[in-house]
């Protein structure tokens with residue numbers, strides 16, 4: 001294993017080595033975390049609605065434990081399919097106004113499983129260059145041709161669709177909100193292209209579910225595109241504050257996935273108590289609208305303050321606010337300085353983002369107050385000047 005040491009030394013030398021660090025939650029305050037001795041404002045979590053500490057969710061999980069036990073004991077197709085699944089899936093389909101829904105163990109497995117089940121050798125998948133790694137891995141596992149188009153570049157996508165027009169099946173897949181940039185996919189144009197070329201469209205709402213739409217259904221629903229999206233995927237691990245993922249679509253799609261999605265077939269079902277937590281979270285996403293409204297106001301405040309101070313924060317309006325730094329080492333040192341000043345904001349480096357675009361990816365939660373965010377902005381501006389991220 002000498003080669004590993006050599007490669008790790010290279011990674012460390014390029015400020016690209018990663019390591020695991022303990023993070024301790026703060027009960028009742030989803031927007032904070034303790035690392036080492038410090039209580040930090042957590043600007044590096046995907047707990048957008050602050051639901052991970054919601055008492056109703058914790059209570060639902062606690063109450064279901066004695067009856068359901070710790071683990072499901074088998075995959076859903078064997079004996080792991082406890083009764084809460086069907087209730088949850090009916091509620092999900094109703095929420096998304098689709099025929100049917102299917103719960104997966106997590107978003108990574110949902111993406112890998114769906115793409116593998118829907119396309120194979122002789123097919124083509126058209127995928128945005130900045131799509132999430134789980135989509136990329138699903139495409140690789142599927143053995144279909146991987147046609148990557150430049151980020152949000154519909155002209156490039158059209159060229160690729162044209163080039164591969166004779167492929168057996170065609171699937172366009174995109175994040176609705178991009179996980180490291182916080183900007184939106186041009187969903188209306190994607191729908192037009194998928195119609196024109198007879199392709200299917202899959203949308204990953206990991207970072208938009210719970211946030212957009214009348215009842216938090218996501219961006220597709222907010223744009224009135226629900227029925228045009230053949231495969232609608234989202235997770236329970238971000239806005240929902242719990243764990244797991246869902247796919248919504250036609251009854252036929254769900255029947256197909258039950259038969260063909262390998263991560264569903266060959267992996268143990270979720271711990272059943274988690275299903276109780278997810279069901280409660282699904283109700284809260286729809287009923288506690290104030291969380292969405294507060295989050296939207298926070299996004300506006302945080303983005304406009306950083307942007308007014310001279311930071312380039314990208315094109316989005318989501319709770320993901322990237323500050324691109326470029327150099328890996330500087331991004332790391334900036335992140336360390338933020339932590340010393342009470343803010344958890346992790347440096348995101350290649351290969352998670354393209355080379356030369358290391359960044360701090362700030363993410364907001366409905367648990368943060370306006371005063372906390374205003375204070376954070378002044379710290380970020382002060383350190384931004386110190387680290388030459390802000391030029392003045």
Ligand SMILES: *Cc1c(COP(=O)(O)O)cnc(C)c1O
Pocket residue numbers: 106107108109111132134175179204206207235236237244245
């Ligand atoms: C986080 C994420 C996933 C994976 O979801 P998990 O439930 O955390 O496995 C999938 N897609 C995107 C776009 C994500 O950001």
